[in-house]
Amino acid sequence: MNLQAILSSPVVRLMGYFLLLTTVIAFVAVTVPWFPDLLVPSAPGADPFPGASDAMGPSAAEIMTSVTRTALLGFLALLAALAFTVPVVWIYTVIMRQEGYERSFVRLLASLPIVVAGVVQVVRGDLALAFALAGIVAAVRFRTTVKDLQDAVFAFAAIAVGLATGTGNFTLAGAISTVFCLLAYALWRMNVGDVGPSLALSHGGVALAEALVPGESHKAVVIGNEDEVEPVHAEDLPELAHYVERLADYVRGDALRKKKKYNTLLLVYTESPEEAGEFVEPILDDHARRWVLVDEIHRNGSGLVALEYLLRLKKKVKVGKMIDHLACGEDALCRAAELKPIKGLRRRLT
Missing domain, CATH: 3.30.70 (Alpha-Beta Plaits)
Known part of the structure; x- marks a missing residue:
């Protein structure tokens, strides 16, 4: 196998993307004092981004208004949702290229984690607001039917990435994206569940x-x-x-x-x-x-x-x-x- 074939392999590209993403996150974590707090889980009902304002110090807190802080942290959550969703969308197009896929579902898959992360930012541990949001969704009544179970699994993975980034747990979002993409690609390459040409007969003498x-x-x-x-x-x-x-x-x-x-x-x-x-x-x-x-x-x-x-x-x-x-x-x-x-x-x- 030549170098070009190795570099064009989906697994190599996938791992290269995650390596680049990890390098960028590590660099930001070293240079921005309060950013490491975004890489750990948030407690239930707590601020999705604990310690961000305190880590910036009093002088920074005086300069940054609450509106600016909300916009900055929200932008980071949405940007992280997009970054961790890119490999999920790409591996979906690789797997479904032979069977065909709908453009509308690919666009939905790319935007769904961003919307979910935004919703989590809106709720922010407010139980009353969460119930109100559930009521609004129930009133709208989305009736889109997923034709393929594999599409449903990818949609759930995108939702999981959005929930993780929306709650400030970027490490978990990265783990979900990495493990899911590698697993989905491995199952596809090994034809797990496929019907092979040498099928065993349940009994002899069939037509x-x-x-x-x-x-x-x-x-x-x-x-x-x-x-x-x-x-x-x-x-x-x-x-x-x-x-x-x-x-x-x-x-x-x-x-x-x-x-x-x-x-x-x-x-x-x-x-x-x-x-x-x-x-x-x-x-x-x-x-x-x-x-x-x-x-x-x-x-x-x-x-x-x-x-x-x-x-x-x-x-x-x-x-x-x-x-x-x-x-x-x-x-x-x-x-x-x-x-x-x-x-x-x-x-x-x-």
Whole structure:
């Protein structure tokens, strides 16, 4: 790995940013006498910035009015909220770049800690004011729905940073930002929770569609001569690994679309792939909004080829009529077919 690749690594950039931020904070703490008080936790109900006015000395307290002090400390809290939020927003865009993200949520993520820190500054341990603020928020009734749980986790992290900086605990805010960013990136890089291509079967003798799209509540529907469909066992998975991974790539790529994503897997078993394709594809044009031929699956123990299609069926389509048009049977061009929904697979892969 060359130097340029190392320097462009998100982890290196992340650690470089936090190192620079730590250096700046350490420099300010050494040069400004009262700033170190901002790096320790505040007691519950106490001034979020303890000792700031006393540490400045009597002469400074006489010169600085209460308005100036409030503005200065508030500005520091908001600036710290922004500084510790920058890596959270950046790591979010890195993680979600493949799946896609909304600009509005990125802007919300960047501004949320600043707003939270400002709210904490307004409340400042005043219980009555806190209840009044809660009542105002309840009256406004924010109804924004977070579509992805990962987005919700990032929003909570941003809120935590805002609360920490708003209460004057800059050390905790930095720890939250650092640990959360590194953890989120590590989980993403290691594909924790991802469905890999070599999936173990819960039991042997399942249909091919079950092996390609596991874990769905709806089982695969086999049409035509079921004896022609060779069952899949655990020892067959290495043979099918390439096909499973290729299907997963198609599903991940299709997930970038906002609408009309593929929702069904269709396998058509035949001895003549070219003729069967010419026969099946006009039927798909009539019953699906969009479709794609993913692969031709060849099994070692069967003389049949499975044409693998991903479909987006039309809303009012009658699946039974489409099945009748396929005319699957023992002596037909299409010996058998399998249908299986893929919505759950797309949700797990993305």
